[in-house]
Amino acid sequence: MGKILKSTISDPTLFISPEMKEDIDTINHPKRRYRWINQPIWDYSTHFKKNMRSPTFLSDRDKTNRRKLIEALVAPSSSDALKGLGYKILQCGPSNQCHSPLCNYCRTKMQNKYEERALKYFGTSDHGDLHFLTILDDVTYTPLEVMRDCQERLNSRLRNRLRCSLYKKAISVFGAFEIDIKKPLLETQCQEQAELLSQYGMSEISGPAFMPHMHLIVDLKGMDSNAFRAHLRERFSKPKQITLSPFRQKNTIAENLRTTARYCFKFRYQFADNILRARPAYGKRYDDDLLRLYAVLIQQLKSENGVISFEFRHNLIF
Numbered sequence: 213m214g215k216i217l218k219s220t221i222s223d224p225t226l227f228i229s230p231e232m233k234e235d236i237d238t239i240n241h242p243k244r245r246y247r248w249i250n251q252p253i254w255d256y257s258t259h260f261k262k263n264m265r266s267p268t269f270l271s272d273r274d275k276t277n278r279r280k281l282i283e284a285l286v287a288p289s290s291s292d293a294l295k296g297l298g299y300k301i302l303q304c305g306p307s308n309q310c311h312s313p314l315c316n317y318c319r320t321k322m323q324n325k326y327e328e329r330a331l332k333y334f335g336t337s338d339h340g341d342l343h344f345l346t347i348l349d350d351v352t353y354t355p356l357e358v359m360r361d362c363q364e365r366l367n368s369r370l371r372n373r374l375r376c377s378l379y380k381k382a383i384s385v386f387g388a389f390e391i392d393i394k395k396p397l398l399e400t401q402c403q404e405q406a407e408l409l410s411q412y413g414m415s416e417i418s419g420p421a422f423m424p425h426m427h428l429i430v431d432l433k434g435m436d437s438n439a440f441r442a443h444l445r446e447r448f449s450k451p452k453q454i455t456l457s458p459f460r461q462k463n464t465i466a467e468n469l470r471t472t473a474r475y476c477f478k479f480r481y482q483f484a485d486n487i488l489r490a491r492p493a494y495g496k497r498y499d500d501d502l503l504r505l506y507a508v509l510i511q512q513l514k515s516e517n518g519v520i521s522f523e524f525r526h527n528l529i530f
């Protein structure tokens with residue numbers, strides 16, 4: 213039969229409502245057997261530049277992630293708004309974009325846009341001045357009530373309060389607000405991590421905790437990174453609350469900017485362990501209830517302005 217890879221989706225029609233069944237099509241692609249009629253078959257070579265990691269949505273595995281999300285959104289127990297969102301994501305394609313950060317296709321488009329913007333803002337910066345900054349905020353168990361406050365708190369601490377007369381140069385930052393979900397403490401494997409998270413308010417042993425944080429590209433414009441770190445520590449003093457790391461000099465500026473911009477705007481819906489780790493680790497996917505809650509949260513934060521409400525861009529005057 214030649215080289216036909218087995219699809220992980222045995223029957224894609226299982227999770228489609230009857231009126232959607234006509235949208236299922238089979239395709240002749242080495243890694244996929246099915247697609248929705250409106251869903252494009254991405255051409256790797258034209259959509260993605262060289263040296264970029266392969267986009268996961270080309271594989272059946274990612275189709276399964278997408279399927280899980282849509283399944284959760286359109287489930288009978290779901291609200292009408294979420295069902296509507298699920299069908300919009302299901303039917304999303306070039307001529308019919310849903311503009312949700314939860315959608316693989318639209319998220320990739322957004323990441324492309326932010327990549328270009330990062331290149332525009334920092335493409336001519338001194339490579340040694342460019343850093344990647346992550347700032348953590350306290351966890352919450354009631355994300356829908358408090359998330360906007362968390363966002364504003366992080367923004368204002370950075371924007372309004374970090375001032376120092378010693379340095380007159382403006383430091384440029386650009387990135388995004390993001391929400392990680394942490395597993396309940398009992399499921400948290402690493403004792404050290406559990407203790408650290410408890411300092412951020414993660415105390416309940418059941419139920420997931422939501423951790424707001426920001427990922428930013430920083431241009432220090434000649435400022436010493438240790439001095440900048442010390443200023444940040446005055447406002448963000450918990451252990452591991454800020455991580456400031458220089459761009460890898462073995463990569464080009466463009467490569468670093470592209471990778472970092474995509475990371476800042478990734479809107480991932482998996483449990484994330486990014487404390488005490490050099491690289492974040494993504495664990496199992498959220499269950500259906502958590503996927504729905506996360507979807508409400510993302511849509512609420514997205515608001516009428518689209519994803520712009522996740523962005524943070526500012527010149528910090530020191």
Ligand SMILES: [Zn+2]
Nearest residue numbers: 304310315318
């Ligand atoms: Zn979409």
